[in-house]
Amino acid sequence: MTKLPEADALCEKLAGELRPLVKSTTAMIGLYTGGAWLAERLHALLALREPLGLMDIAFYRDDYHAQGLHHDPKRTKIPFDVSGRDLLLVDDVLYTGRTVRAAMNELFDWGRPASISLVVLADRGGRQLPICAQHVGARVDVPAGMRLRLKREEGGKLALVLEPQRAA
Amino acid sequence: MQRSPQLNAKGELQHLLSIEGLPRDILLQILDTAESFVGVTEREVKKVPLLRGKSVFNLFFEPSTRTRTTFEIAAKRLSADVINLNITVSSQTKGESLLDTVANLSAMQADIFIVRHEASGAPFLIARHVKPHEHVINAGDGRHAHPTQGLLDLFTIRHYKKDFSRLTVAIVGDILHSRVARSLIHGLTTLGVPEVRVIAPQTLLPAGVEALGVRVFHDMRQGLKDCDVVVMLRLQNERMRGALLPSAQEYFKHYGLSADKLAVARRDAIVMHPGPMNRGVEIDSTVADGPHSVILPQVTFGIAVRMAVMSIVAGN
Numbered sequence: 001m002t003k004l005p006e007a008d009a010l011c012e013k014l015a016g017e018l019r020p021l022v023k024s025t026t027a028m029i030g031l032y033t034g035g036a037w038l039a040e041r042l043h044a045l046l047a048l049r050e051p052l053g054l055m056d057i058a059f060y061r062d063d064y065h066a067q068g069l070h071h072d073p074k075r076t077k078i079p080f081d082v083s084g085r086d087l088l089l090v091d092d093v094l095y096t097g098r099t100v101r102a103a104m105n106e107l108f109d110w111g112r113p114a115s116i117s118l119v120v121l122a123d124r125g126g127r128q129l130p131i132c133a134q135h136v137g138a139r140v141d142v143p144a145g146m147r148l149r150l151k152r153e154e155g156g157k158l159a160l161v162l163e164p165q166r167a168a
Numbered sequence: 169m170q171r172s173p174q175l176n177a178k179g180e181l182q183h184l185l186s187i188e189g190l191p192r193d194i195l196l197q198i199l200d201t202a203e204s205f206v207g208v209t210e211r212e213v214k215k216v217p218l219l220r221g222k223s224v225f226n227l228f229f230e231p232s233t234r235t236r237t238t239f240e241i242a243a244k245r246l247s248a249d250v251i252n253l254n255i256t257v258s259s260q261t262k263g264e265s266l267l268d269t270v271a272n273l274s275a276m277q278a279d280i281f282i283v284r285h286e287a288s289g290a291p292f293l294i295a296r297h298v299k300p301h302e303h304v305i306n307a308g309d310g311r312h313a314h315p316t317q318g319l320l321d322l323f324t325i326r327h328y329k330k331d332f333s334r335l336t337v338a339i340v341g342d343i344l345h346s347r348v349a350r351s352l353i354h355g356l357t358t359l360g361v362p363e364v365r366v367i368a369p370q371t372l373l374p375a376g377v378e379a380l381g382v383r384v385f386h387d388m389r390q391g392l393k394d395c396d397v398v399v400m401l402r403l404q405n406e407r408m409r410g411a412l413l414p415s416a417q418e419y420f421k422h423y424g425l426s427a428d429k430l431a432v433a434r435r436d437a438i439v440m441h442p443g444p445m446n447r448g449v450e451i452d453s454t455v456a457d458g459p460h461s462v463i464l465p466q467v468t469f470g471i472a473v474r475m476a477v478m479s480i481v482a483g484n
Contacts, residue, residue, distance in 0.1 A: 058204070059205075064218055069218070069480050072197065073200070073201060075204045075206070075207040109212065110211050
């Protein structure tokens, strides 16, 4: 069994790494569901001035024609103008890169940010697109057929968990 | 058990033909998805790429401006190509059959057919004959159903009232000829509204309407008492000629929604109308334009609801 790093410790590490980079134009957007939890945590640790944005990329997924629309998409809420912002895009696990591509496509329908940096708790490799994260909590080896995801326990504690991949 | 003609083998929505027979979880899936699409309409770019490269054919065998336009806007916001066909002035007048018309459009690589037809059941007939990747959405068939209107009404009610489980909803007017009323009654009962009332003169009620699970009233002040939601229906002028009603003035006196009749409903009641409105016949202008009215938000929500339906069926 792979030993997974402590999510809370990785949060602290990422916050420490991001703190000196925060500018007046910095704003944060978390991707549902795991990325939103992580973003809530980081947003509080960094005490960012702009309210947190939350994004569900269901309408931009590239597997819509094969998989159909996901049930219960959340409503994307970005309570600030993204134009000219230096955005921190936050997700829990970086894998194929397809979610990040979809998120960037959606972001540009909201406006033209000055820059986007990707912040992830865990990078498990396996990229299928030319995408990399600027801020990584940890690199994690994931056995074939397994899925790595962030879980939020009662009391709000975050934890990385491995579970069997669902059949597509 | 025979499968509903609107669902595929996995029980997912393949066509939207009627709210009747749709399970609660699919109704909620549509309403939840529509909620996310409302967010899209608040952005700088009011478009998502879901139906890029797909063709949506608006097949209107009966005139309509609002429904056709909102379907067109919805399809365009999903990045589909939209083709509007006004069939009343087209091949049908030359004698082509309904299925031949559809077969020809299918040969032009259609993906979604939006169908309005004066004959009840026409969209069902088309749905039985289209190819597996094609989808049919009923935009109103005869007196039978108008499911997207029913869904947008449900969406509007949930938006303002949040919880279906403690509501009293009254539907007022020409229930007999209304496809909107039927669709809405099915939706409200499926989603657990404890009290659905219909208020109308006997001549405008279908026989055995109680079997749909509604309480019948013939008097506005009794029927509207303590209602949370009042849905007014359009009185079609042609009904006057059919001797069902004495006159528009007489109708307004008894069944037109005026501020004093509305006063017996709850203080925070909302008033809805599917449009087009006959001011001074079924609704007074002071109510239509007043603080209880959510008639214009209904139109806006209709776009998000139609985006949700199209994107769900096209993905299944």
